[in-house]
Amino acid sequence: xxxxxxxxxxxxxxxxxxxxxxxxxxxxxxxxxxxxxxxxxxxxxxxxxxxxxxxxxxxxxxxxxxxxxxxxxxxxxxxxxxxxxxxxxxxxxxxxxxxxxxxxxxxxxxxxxxxxxxxxxxxxxxxxxxxxxxxxxxxxxxxxxxxxxxxxxxxxxxxxxxxxxxxxxxxxxxxxxxxxxxxxxxxxxxxxxxxxxxxxxxxxxxxxxxxxxxxxxxxxxxxxxxxxxxxxxxxxxxxxxxxxxxxxxxxxxxxxxxxxxxxxxxxxxxxxxxxxxxxxxxxxxxxxxxxx
Numbered sequence: 001x002x003x004x005x006x007x008x009x010x011x012x013x014x015x016x017x018x019x020x021x022x023x024x025x026x027x028x029x030x031x032x033x034x035x036x037x038x039x040x041x042x043x044x045x046x047x048x049x050x051x052x053x054x055x056x057x058x059x060x061x062x063x064x065x066x067x068x069x070x071x072x073x074x075x076x077x078x079x080x081x082x083x084x085x086x087x088x089x090x091x092x093x094x095x096x097x098x099x100x101x102x103x104x105x106x107x108x109x110x111x112x113x114x115x116x117x118x119x120x121x122x123x124x125x126x127x128x129x130x131x132x133x134x135x136x137x138x139x140x141x142x143x144x145x146x147x148x149x150x151x152x153x154x155x156x157x158x159x160x161x162x163x164x165x166x167x168x169x170x171x172x173x174x175x176x177x178x179x180x181x182x183x184x185x186x187x188x189x190x191x192x193x194x195x196x197x198x199x200x201x202x203x204x205x206x207x208x209x210x211x212x213x214x215x216x217x218x219x220x221x222x223x224x225x226x227x228x229x230x231x232x233x234x235x236x237x238x239x240x241x242x243x244x245x246x247x248x249x250x251x252x253x254x255x256x257x258x259x260x261x262x263x264x265x266x267x268x269x270x271x272x273x274x275x276x277x278x279x280x281x282x283x284x285x286x287x288x289x290x291x292x
Contacts, residue, residue: 233260
């Protein structure tokens, strides 16, 4: 049957609901426009049987019909590879005329949706309008970890304190991955966030942050975070040595860095470059002992 003939049958009041569902079940033709079927109670059946084209016009019409809810039928429809692949080719606000509130609602419905399979979720993110492609905060606590990785990797999460804290609480260490994605804003991170020893260790081990950024952080954090962990002392000593950094250090921190520095070259250079931190003979004796 042609689309027109099928629509006429589905809109015919003399055809029973049971007969209409049988028609939907039997016909393989996909309707271009779900709204051509006047009886909205049939729309779920059309989605279940994959009898409508995967267009944002159809998705948005059904989403509004369900009062902005992603029900099981819409989710199943969007989880089919041929459907989410086609939908991912366009921003939905560019092919459907929509109010801003509806754009925001649908964007969040996708972003916060953990019932979509990962491939569908990843694909549909491409269709979210640019105006809603960077968020200071939305609920990610209930998402699978793999979807959170996608959100970070595609830049949907800003480097806000809210996002950082949510990731640290529910998806650690993905909060460091968030900072890595926004590494260009590193200067602001030093003042914006409170780091613990594990955070500091991961940042110093990161392949994303530059040496100058790491040195900046070493000078900015509470020195207790450094001296309480030998692994951090080793990294900090190496980074300051490689950077030939001669910025001011407390004697206590210098002692720990010298103690954990790798090899005599590092130890001696660190002492010479930070000689101003040495105040008396006792300090010299302490550092010589730290040299081993």
